[in-house]
Amino acid sequence: MKLNHINLVVRDVENTVKLFETHFSFRCQAIKGDNAIAILNGADGFILVIMKNKMGIVNYPDAFHIGFILASEEEVIKCYEGLKNGGIDVGKGPGKIRDTFGFYFNFDSLMIEVGYNS
Structure with missing residues (x-):
């Protein structure tokens, strides 16, 4: 499936x-x-x-998010820089998150994770 x-x-x-x-x-x-x-x-x-x-109101549960996995730490950094340079408020830069390297950011009503599993 x-x-x-x-x-x-x-x-x-x-x-x-x-x-x-x-x-x-x-x-x-x-x-x-x-x-x-x-x-x-x-x-x-x-x-x-x-x-x-x-209704104009969007309420996802606190921890709800979508995630993207990239092939390397370098690609994560490139994605972060591309978002930032594109005017997206991405907040804190990439770093170690549990067993991954990545970052989270909020856009509209969504929390988005971008990471690399080492």
């Missing part, structure tokens, strides 16, 4: 799509409504659906 897709709810679909296209190699395949729903494809065929919350 393979996980096919995930649906994430955000306040700003358009800017969230830009984040995933620019920094995480997703490609937007369709936008429905007035930026109400976007369907993105990842390099491995994974489908990411970004949906605007109709």
Whole structure:
């Protein structure tokens, strides 16, 4: 069995799509409504659906996050620098997190982890 897709709810679909296209190699395949729903494809065929919350409020549980694994510490640093140089508030730079090297940042209503498993 393979996980096919995930649906994430955000306040700003358009800017969230830009984040995933620019920094995480997703490609937007369709936008429905007035930026109400976007369907993105990842390099491995994974489908990411970004949906605007109709009520305007998004509340994920405290520890909820999505994570990306990269091939090296250098790639993690490059991703961090790319986000930072792109005007994204990424906070504290990469470092040791449990058994990985990486960083967390918040964007819209999402917590995102980028790491490398050594």
